[in-house]
Amino acid sequence: MAQVRNWQLGRDMDYPYVADRPAKQFTMIMDTNKCIACQSCTIACKSTWTWGKGQEFMLWNNIETKPFGFYPTAWDVNLLELLGEQEWEGDVYSGQTVFEAAPAGERVLGWTPAEEDWSHPNIGEDEPTGNADDTTYMPENPHSLMWMYYLQRICNHCTYPACVAACPREAIYKRPEDGLVLVDQTRCRGYQECLTACPYKKTMFNLETRVSEKCIGCYPKLEQGLQTQCTTACIGRLRLTSYLSAPDEVDPRKPADYLVHVRRLALPLYPQLGLEPNVYYIPPVHVPTKYLTQMFGPGVERAVETYRNAKDDPELLGLLMLFGATERIWHTWEVADGVARAFDEAGEEVVAVPLREPTFTRPFEFATDVAGEPATGYRHNT
Amino acid sequence: MAERVTRKDALVYGGAAVGGLVAGGAAVTAVAVAVENDKARSPVVGAPIVAPYVDGDLPDTDPGADAWDAAQPVLVPLAAQQIAQPYLEKAGVAELEARALHNGSTVALRLEWEDDSVDDLDGIRRYHDAVAVQLPTASGAPPALTMGEPGSPVHLLQWRATWQRDIDSGDKTGVDQIYPEVIHDVMPDDVLPPETAQLYWVGREAGNPLSQLRRPTPVEEAVAEGFGSVTHLPSQTATGRGVHEGGRWHVVVSVPSARKGVGAPLTPGSTWPVAFAVWLGSAENRGGRKHIANWQTLVLEAEA
Numbered sequence: 001m002a003q004v005r006n007w008q009l010g011r012d013m014d015y016p017y018v019a020d021r022p023a024k025q026f027t028m029i030m031d032t033n034k035c036i037a038c039q040s041c042t043i044a045c046k047s048t049w050t051w052g053k054g055q056e057f058m059l060w061n062n063i064e065t066k067p068f069g070f071y072p073t074a075w076d077v078n079l080l081e082l083l084g085e086q087e088w089e090g091d092v093y094s095g096q097t098v099f100e101a102a103p104a105g106e107r108v109l110g111w112t113p114a115e116e117d118w119s120h121p122n123i124g125e126d127e128p129t130g131n132a133d134d135t136t137y138m139p140e141n142p143h144s145l146m147w148m149y150y151l152q153r154i155c156n157h158c159t160y161p162a163c164v165a166a167c168p169r170e171a172i173y174k175r176p177e178d179g180l181v182l183v184d185q186t187r188c189r190g191y192q193e194c195l196t197a198c199p200y201k202k203t204m205f206n207l208e209t210r211v212s213e214k215c216i217g218c219y220p221k222l223e224q225g226l227q228t229q230c231t232t233a234c235i236g237r238l239r240l241t242s243y244l245s246a247p248d249e250v251d252p253r254k255p256a257d258y259l260v261h262v263r264r265l266a267l268p269l270y271p272q273l274g275l276e277p278n279v280y281y282i283p284p285v286h287v288p289t290k291y292l293t294q295m296f297g298p299g300v301e302r303a304v305e306t307y308r309n310a311k312d313d314p315e316l317l318g319l320l321m322l323f324g325a326t327e328r329i330w331h332t333w334e335v336a337d338g339v340a341r342a343f344d345e346a347g348e349e350v351v352a353v354p355l356r357e358p359t360f361t362r363p364f365e366f367a368t369d370v371a372g373e374p375a376t377g378y379r380h381n382t
Numbered sequence: 383m384a385e386r387v388t389r390k391d392a393l394v395y396g397g398a399a400v401g402g403l404v405a406g407g408a409a410v411t412a413v414a415v416a417v418e419n420d421k422a423r424s425p426v427v428g429a430p431i432v433a434p435y436v437d438g439d440l441p442d443t444d445p446g447a448d449a450w451d452a453a454q455p456v457l458v459p460l461a462a463q464q465i466a467q468p469y470l471e472k473a474g475v476a477e478l479e480a481r482a483l484h485n486g487s488t489v490a491l492r493l494e495w496e497d498d499s500v501d502d503l504d505g506i507r508r509y510h511d512a513v514a515v516q517l518p519t520a521s522g523a524p525p526a527l528t529m530g531e532p533g534s535p536v537h538l539l540q541w542r543a544t545w546q547r548d549i550d551s552g553d554k555t556g557v558d559q560i561y562p563e564v565i566h567d568v569m570p571d572d573v574l575p576p577e578t579a580q581l582y583w584v585g586r587e588a589g590n591p592l593s594q595l596r597r598p599t600p601v602e603e604a605v606a607e608g609f610g611s612v613t614h615l616p617s618q619t620a621t622g623r624g625v626h627e628g629g630r631w632h633v634v635v636s637v638p639s640a641r642k643g644v645g646a647p648l649t650p651g652s653t654w655p656v657a658f659a660v661w662l663g664s665a666e667n668r669g670g671r672k673h674i675a676n677w678q679t680l681v682l683e684a685e686a
Contacts, residue, residue: 052582053557053569057506105469112666115506168468168670169608185588189612190504191669193468208556209585209593210504211545 001099004160007247008271008297010092014099015274016107016165024087025258026157027244028231029266031282031323033307034238035150037063037125044233045154046076048221049216052304054208057118060215061160061230067291068124071153075201080294082111086272088298097274098162098199108162108197127344149284152239154230155202156217156269156277157181163214166197172212178243179278180217188212199273225344237324244278253332255319256280263316265306267296279375281305301309317355386665423478427454428435430679433482433489435650435686438484440490442636443623450492453481458661458672460495465528466609469677474665474671478513478658484682489648490519490636491515493541500626501663502543505560509663513624513633517680519645524677525682529606537644538604538612539620539635543663545600546624555595600624601635605644609670617643651684 003012004019028220045061062071068074079098086095101109130146157174161181164172164368171187172194174180183194185205194203195212203214218228226232227241242256250261259266259280266280283292285304292300310316319333330342330350341352434452443446445671458478462470470474479494501511517537518525530536548555557564572580585593591602591614600622619642639648639658648654653676658675661667 051568051570053566053571054583056557073632085612105464105467105471107467110521115508120505166468169612170610185585186590186591188585188590188592192507192509195507195668205506206583206585207505207560208595209583209590210556211585211592212396213584367685371445 004099005247006160006276008093008268008276009097009274010090013160013274015160016099018319019160020174020176021159021246022174022176024177024243024245025159025179025278025320026222027153027242027260027278027280028228029240029242029256029259029282029323030152031238031320032149032151033282034236035063035152036236037150038235038236039063040233041230041239042227044373045215048218048229050213052206052208054206055204055213056207057115058204058206058213059121060204061152062121062149063152064121065125065127065129066151066287066295067129067148067149068127070123071121071152072113072201073120073123075113076199076295079199079273083273087156088272088293091298093272093297094316097161097270097272098197099274101183102278104274106166106168109286110162110166110199111195112192112196113201130217135181138303139233147284147287149287151269151281152230153200153202154228154279155181155217156200156279157215157217157274158278159276160271160274162197162199162275163194163203166191166193167191169255172203175219178217178219178222180219180222181214182216182219183212183214185209185211185213199270199275200277222329226241226327227329230326231324234324237240240323243329255322255330258319263306264301265316267299267303270295271297314355318353322351323355325353384398391407423451423454425457427457427458429454430653430681431456431480431482431491431656432681433484433683435683436483436485438649438686440485440488440636442488442490442634442635444622445492445494445623445625445632445634446656449479450481451491453483455479455481456678457492457673458658458678460675463659463672463674466670467668468669470667470673472665474662474667475673477658478660478673478675480658480678482680482682484606484639484650486650486685487639488636489639489682490634493633493635494630495660497626497662497664498629499664500543502547503560504544504546507666508560509666510661511543511631512659512661512667513539513631514538515633515635516659517645518646518655519641519653521646524657525587527657527674527677529609529611532607535605535607535645537641538602538606539622539637540602540604541624541635542598542602543624543631545597545602548595548597549600559585559595565621588591603637603644617642648682650682652682654680656680679681 001014002018004015006013041061052060064071082225098109128146128148157180171184190210203212206213230238231241245251250257252258252262266282268277281294283300283303287347315334318335321340328350331345333342338355339352341348344350458480460478460629462473475495482491519535519537525534525536570582599621601622603615603618603620604612620637622635640648655677657677660673
């Protein structure tokens with residue numbers, strides 16, 4: 001075991017291979033507050049990459065309702081139970097990671113979903129939780145204290161992937177140029193060790209080719225400077241495909257560095273597992289802190305407060321407005337005169353978005369004349 | 383002539399050492415001759431696996447052939463692999479019964495072990511039964527038992543229940559085998575030209591031998607230089623067949639003696655270290671999660 005630095009844990013940790021950070025790291029930022037679980041991302045991914053025979057169970061991208069939605073079933077709660085109760089001391093994780101807690105004879109602590117666990121991707125959808133007695137229909141409390149929210153999930157293209165650690169064939173690798181984690185389709189022999197080891201359950205088994213496959217970060221698009229299919233198909237414009245700098249090379253002009261390292265608004269998913277995942281989530285503002293802390297680590301309260309104040313924070317607001325505004329990957333942004341502008345690496349403008357969309361009032365002549373009824377307003381689609 | 387087997391070699395080979403000493407191939411041959419007429423042939427423990435010379439064709443795809451009665455079965459102890467991670471936590475089968483024949487141009491082994499269930503599909507958390515034979519590529523002291531080591535390779539012959547089923551069931555492979563009632567809507571090969579549709583079976587398109595579901599043999603021939611380094615050989619010459627009967631697998635694995643491009647030929651009269659591995663699909667055995675045997679001795683009798 002090597003000792004590697006995991007900045008999300010605030011400490012060094014054990015990992016089977018020495019640390020070798022890529023030149024730049026693929027990352028995706030998800031604003032959970034904007035998601036309506038329409039699954040446009042899921043379908044965009046499925047219809048691009050996994051509609052082949054043998055891939056029937058595969059959703060490289062999925063949206064699940066928390067706390068009762070899972071794909072595969074109970075993936076996170078099963079692992080949390082295996083790992084047991086662990087502690088943070090401030091921003092430093094004092095518990096064990098899945099590498100440190102690996103049983104004898106194993107490289108990673110993991111559990112293996114059964115076939116049926118992959119068969120209910122919409123389990124728990126829209127099911128809320130909370131104490132109903134405290135909540136609904138109370139006039140003085142218009143917002144329900146019941147809660148649920150949607151979690152957007154792709155491969156985390158981790159800095160310290162458990163799939164890489166567990167593969168006895170070294171058939172999974174992390175690309176040095178952009179940090180994508182890929183399965184070498186010529187080398188894999190279908191042992192499915194990665195399906196057990198990946199805590200996020202984002203490696204999957206192809207029934208026709210009998211080898212593992214996983215989210216490829218839409219690398220053919222990335223290589224052309226384009227954001228991923230799930231990002232560009234998102235009607236809620238809640239995703240950003242970008243690159244994250246190494247923690248000692250943070251550049252506040254870059255959007256991911258700003259959101260993750262400078263403002264600490266976007267947080268990793270289950271950082272305590274120790275993989276240093278590279279998908280970051282802006283946590284939902286309406287969910288109990290205790291639950292969010294378990295899922296996103298100790299920075300949750302600060303992130304929620306920052307998000308709640310974003311309306312008075314033009315630089316941050318402008319950055320969030322640029323999510324989903326263009327298919328191109330952009331590298332810096334600025335906000336001036338009520339407009340957010342994104343720029344490519346050469347400093348050329350890629351897209352501009354107003355912080356407040358202008359309002360138009362339609363003239364009355366578009367009102368509908370319905371026979372026998374007074375002209376009351378605008379035409380509707382009947 | 384048989385290669386001389388020293389006491390040291392016999393101990394290293396493990397199974398050969400039960401009598402305390404194996405003086406050489408000639409003595410081993412004498413043991414085999416002594417039991418030649420005993421058709422009942424109870425399996426013995428700890429003896430070399432002696433392959434009588436057969437004049438003519440070998441039953442190289444027929445585990446039930448009478449010709450196998452000419453060979454003395456040997457019981458080979460199996461243990462859970464706990465040398466390299468990931469371990470097999472607990473052994474599910476204690477021994478493998480092995481016997482061998484050869485005819486100067488082919489060496490065939492019949493391998494049997496107890497397994498209540500037939501596991502011959504590869505699916506999600508569904509693993510297959512299998513058996514493998516491990517031979518050195520060069521004569522002399524055996525390489526590391528752990529599938530060889532860098533610079534000291536081993537020659538592997540692995541029979542897989544899944545591959546046997548691929549062959550036995552004709553066109554139905556993969557998804558159609560796992561879910562016989564499956565109904566698909568539009569699949570890439572329904573709407574795209576074949577060369578484009580093929581891209582959706584990436585493993586197959588990339589040339590991974592596991593992903594080719596139509597195959598001529600259930601036995602894969604590979605070389606390795608240590609755990610995790612199995613390399614499929616470009617020329618596949620091994621054959622075999624497995625049958626599940628009476629709660630046991632009966633599998634024949636055979637390979638041309640010449641071993642062209644792989645290693646030293648398995649000439650009549652020579653003695654070789656040989657090791658085995660067994661996988662129980664029902665116990666989630668796969669890859670390194672397997673049962674292994676220590677090096678045994680394979681004696682190829684001289685031509686009569």
